[in-house]
Amino acid sequence: MSFDFALIVDSIPKILTGIGLTFQLLFLSAVLGLALAIILLLMRISGRWYLVAPTMVYIYIFRGTPILVQIFIIYYGLPQLEFVRDSIFWPILREAFGCAIVALTLNTGAYVSEILRGGVLGVDRGLKEAGAALGLSARHRFIYVTAPIAIRLCLPAYSNDVISLMKSTALASTITLLDMMGIARTIVAETYAPYEIFISVMVVYLILTWIIQRGFGWMEKRMSRHVRSEA
Amino acid sequence: MEALTGWWDDFFWGSLVVVEIFFVALILTVLFGLIGSAAKLSKSRVAHSIASAYTIVFRGTPEILVLLLFYFGSAITLTAIAQVFDPEIKFVDIPPFWAGSLAIALIVGSYATETFRGAFLGVDPGQVEAARALGLSNLKTFIYVRIPAMWRLALPPFGNHMLSLIKDTALIAIIGLEETLFVAKQAIGTTGKPFTMYIVVGAIYLGFSTVITLSVMVLERYANRHLEVAR
Amino acid sequence: MIPKVLDMSDSDQTNIIQLEHVDKFFGAFQALKNISLSVKKGERIVVCGPSGSGKSTLIRCINRLEEHDNGKIVVNGHELTSAVKDIDAVRSEVGMVFQSFNLFPHLTIIKNLMLAPRLVRKASKSEAYDTAMRYLERVKIPEQADKYPSQLSGGQQQRVAIARALCMNPLIMLFDEPTSALDPEMISEVLDVMIDLAREGMTMIVVSHEMGFARKVADLVVFMDQGEIVESNPPEEFFDNPRNERTKLFLSQILSH
Ligand SMILES: Nc1ncnc2c1ncn2[C@@H]1O[C@H](COP(=O)(O)OP(=O)(O)OP(=O)(O)O)[C@@H](O)[C@H]1O
Ligand SMILES: [Mg+2]
Numbered sequence: 140m141s142f143d144f145a146l147i148v149d150s151i152p153k154i155l156t157g158i159g160l161t162f163q164l165l166f167l168s169a170v171l172g173l174a175l176a177i178i179l180l181l182m183r184i185s186g187r188w189y190l191v192a193p194t195m196v197y198i199y200i201f202r203g204t205p206i207l208v209q210i211f212i213i214y215y216g217l218p219q220l221e222f223v224r225d226s227i228f229w230p231i232l233r234e235a236f237g238c239a240i241v242a243l244t245l246n247t248g249a250y251v252s253e254i255l256r257g258g259v260l261g262v263d264r265g266l267k268e269a270g271a272a273l274g275l276s277a278r279h280r281f282i283y284v285t286a287p288i289a290i291r292l293c294l295p296a297y298s299n300d301v302i303s304l305m306k307s308t309a310l311a312s313t314i315t316l317l318d319m320m321g322i323a324r325t326i327v328a329e330t331y332a333p334y335e336i337f338i339s340v341m342v343v344y345l346i347l348t349w350i351i352q353r354g355f356g357w358m359e360k361r362m363s364r365h366v367r368s369e370a
Numbered sequence: 371m372e373a374l375t376g377w378w379d380d381f382f383w384g385s386l387v388v389v390e391i392f393f394v395a396l397i398l399t400v401l402f403g404l405i406g407s408a409a410k411l412s413k414s415r416v417a418h419s420i421a422s423a424y425t426i427v428f429r430g431t432p433e434i435l436v437l438l439l440f441y442f443g444s445a446i447t448l449t450a451i452a453q454v455f456d457p458e459i460k461f462v463d464i465p466p467f468w469a470g471s472l473a474i475a476l477i478v479g480s481y482a483t484e485t486f487r488g489a490f491l492g493v494d495p496g497q498v499e500a501a502r503a504l505g506l507s508n509l510k511t512f513i514y515v516r517i518p519a520m521w522r523l524a525l526p527p528f529g530n531h532m533l534s535l536i537k538d539t540a541l542i543a544i545i546g547l548e549e550t551l552f553v554a555k556q557a558i559g560t561t562g563k564p565f566t567m568y569i570v571v572g573a574i575y576l577g578f579s580t581v582i583t584l585s586v587m588v589l590e591r592y593a594n595r596h597l598e599v600a601r
Numbered sequence: 602m603i604p605k606v607l608d609m610s611d612s613d614q615t616n617i618i619q620l621e622h623v624d625k626f627f628g629a630f631q632a633l634k635n636i637s638l639s640v641k642k643g644e645r646i647v648v649c650g651p652s653g654s655g656k657s658t659l660i661r662c663i664n665r666l667e668e669h670d671n672g673k674i675v676v677n678g679h680e681l682t683s684a685v686k687d688i689d690a691v692r693s694e695v696g697m698v699f700q701s702f703n704l705f706p707h708l709t710i711i712k713n714l715m716l717a718p719r720l721v722r723k724a725s726k727s728e729a730y731d732t733a734m735r736y737l738e739r740v741k742i743p744e745q746a747d748k749y750p751s752q753l754s755g756g757q758q759q760r761v762a763i764a765r766a767l768c769m770n771p772l773i774m775l776f777d778e779p780t781s782a783l784d785p786e787m788i789s790e791v792l793d794v795m796i797d798l799a800r801e802g803m804t805m806i807v808v809s810h811e812m813g814f815a816r817k818v819a820d821l822v823v824f825m826d827q828g829e830i831v832e833s834n835p836p837e838e839f840f841d842n843p844r845n846e847r848t849k850l851f852l853s854q855i856l857s858h
Contacts, residue, residue, distance in 0.1 A: 199576075200572075200576060202533075202579075203533075203575065203576045203579035203580065203583075204537070204572045204575045204576050204579070205537040205538070205539075205540035205541070205575055206537070207540045207541055207543075207544075207551070208540055208551065208568060208571050208572050208575060209572070211551070211554075211564075211568045211571075212565065212568040212569060212572060215558070215564040215565075215568065216564045216565035216566075216567075216568045216569065217565060218564075219562075219563060219564050219565035219566070220565055302429075302430065305432075306430075306431070306432040306433060307432070308432075309432030309433075309434050309435060310432075310434055312434070313434070313544065320432060320434065320435060323435075324438070327438075327442065331446065332446075333438065333439060333442035333443045333445075333446060334439070334443050334446070337435060337438060337439040337442070337443070338439070340435065341427070341431050341435055341439070344430060344431050344432060344435065345426070345427065345430045345431060348429075348430035348431075349430070
């Protein structure tokens with residue numbers, strides 16, 4: 140029972156063949172999730188109960204249940220329902236990849252919309268009033284005053300959520316997808332060398348986390364130019 | 371719905387396992403969080419580096435990877451040790467219950483480390499000085515002044531950590547713990563109703579999340595009772 | 602001394618702002634009680650009174666940052682009701698300066714000034730820029746145009762805020778304690794800008810405890826207490842011969858320090 144470095148050298152290239160799928164899962168669901176989150180946010184702050192209530196129920200359900208269960212419901216569960224099999228979404232929901240994207244998107248959308256709402260609520264009321272006093276319409280106020288400030292406010296929380304999402308993509312391996320995690324599990328099943336393989340893939344995930352953190356850190360710095368004063 | 375007949379008691383016992391593992395992991399999480407934050411705040415460079423490595427690794431790695439590494443890693447190590455004494459032994463593992471609760475507690479504990487660290491730093495130093503001036507020992511100051519003051523600050527984020535814990539218990543089904551998701555899988559095997567079964571699991575988790583959310587609200591009100599305006 | 606509008610005895614001039622029996626509630630608490638006030642074009646009103654007396658609420662009702670509950674408010678011919686569709690249009694005629702400046706922190710000074718003219722007045726970029734620079738020169742800080750608000754002193758920020766409101770060519774300017782968040786040495790630079798503005802005939806309602814300023818520019822000083830207008834008189838009368846006990850008490854407190 141010793142640490143087999145040759146095995147690591149052997150399997151890292153294999154593991155990296157899954158990185159493309161990991162990236163696809165991450166980017167597609169991050170972009171779609173953000174779009175969903177914005178829609179949910181607008182519904183949530185619309186002040187109309189028939190938009191607010193469904194949004195709150197949606198967020199409550201998706202934040203209150205494990206993402207693994209959500210993935211299983213969508214991948215294993217939905218085909219039980221005939222109207223799903225007959226619907227236009229079937230081509231997407233028939234595939235494990237489509238199911239993973241749908242599940243990750245729905246899940247991250249719920250979390251991100253709450254993050255965005257936190258940002259919007261964090262914008263100083265006086266600034267919105269200043270916009271109103273200048274005669275800006277509610278829409279212009281939101282686009283030119285509230286949103287840019289809110290984005291800056293929620294960037295740190297959003298960056299954490301992207302990292303969570305990246306970690307959740309590994310769950311796609313539970314529905315047969317061969318992302319990095321899926322490949323690692325296959326290799327472990329063949330070689331029975333969990334330490335070597337899992338620690339290797341762990342290092343890759345840590346590097347991805349680091350890159351995401353760095354990227355957002357850079358963005359935050361760029362967006363905070365106005366906070367730095369010329370000393 | 372009739373598909374569920376005969377499975378209710380299994381889901382009940384499965385839920386009980388979730389509750390047990392939640393409380394075990396909760397205690398461990400608090401422990402890891404306190405140790406981690408103490409190390410991060412200590413003047414010892416070694417302790418600080420170890421704690422930093424801990425939070426970086428466990429916050430940047432997919433939960434499922436940590437869990438599988440723990441379970442299969444410990445199993446292969448234990449098996450190797452056991453085979454020294456009896457070459458006939460094929461497989462020894464840490465029970466999934468313990469491997470699982472340890473893994474999720476280490477993960478959530480890494481988040482709790484940051485939360486507690488921030489909360490300790492948020493305690494008004496004047497209060498600590500006042501306690502010292504009154505002649506309280508270091509330990510007494512820690513127990514009677516720092517911890518209560520810090521708890522108030524840590525409670526809202528710690529509520530989220532508890533939600534993470536309860537949801538992460540679902541992952542432990544992957545290594546064979548007989549909790550609700552595992553029960554659902556068995557039930558699907560005989561009834562062929564995956565949607566129904568997984569929805570039940572989702573509903574159970576939603577119930578747990580609701581209970582935790584409400585409990586945290588009550589606790590927060592209790593923790594902040596001295597801030598309420600006298601009427 | 603600035604010529605006072607009242608002295609012009611131009612009685613048939615119409616009121617540009619008219620409040621009649623206005624009440625305002627926050628829940629069960631009544632912040633404004635039966636307020637009536639009329640302001641003619643070019644008139645300058647200074648509102649004073651103890652903290653919590655409703656001064657801010659009063660001027661915030663005039664551009665409908667707060668909605669009044671009873672009574673009638675007419676601004677430049679538009680009655681403010683919950684049905685008023687183009688409240689944004691009314692607001693663009695009424696400039697407002699806040700105690701806490703409220704400059705947009707993510708925009709440079711010049712962009713703070715150009716935002717509303719471009720979006721509301723649909724001004725071209727160069728038009729908006731020229732107007733903005735003109736007003737920055739008037740408040741004497743054209744060299745700060747490309748900085749961010751956080752890089753300016755409080756007095757400079759407040760002058761920018763005044764310039765930002767002026768860029769919309771408002772008919773009326775509302776000021777809510779524009780100098781009370783400022784360090785003493787910066788107060789006069791802001792008051793000077795406001796005095797200039799008054800000299801040019803701007804209609805102004807100013808919530809302020811700067812009694813020197815009130816004496817200098819006000820046509821009318823309004824004293825509020827507990828949501829009511831207790832006394833309102835031209836400054837000489839108001840300061841030298843206060844009638845109401847509450848006014849006397851307030852003046853003695855404010856002038857003693
Ligand atoms: N949004 C609000 N909700 C509830 N009460 C409010 C609100 N805004 C103002 N009030 C109350 O209305 C009263 C008048 O407030 P206002 O801000 O108009 O006073 P003010 O005269 O401007 O005082 P200050 O000199 O402190 O600015 C106060 O008692 C205040 O607590
Ligand atoms: Mg006020």
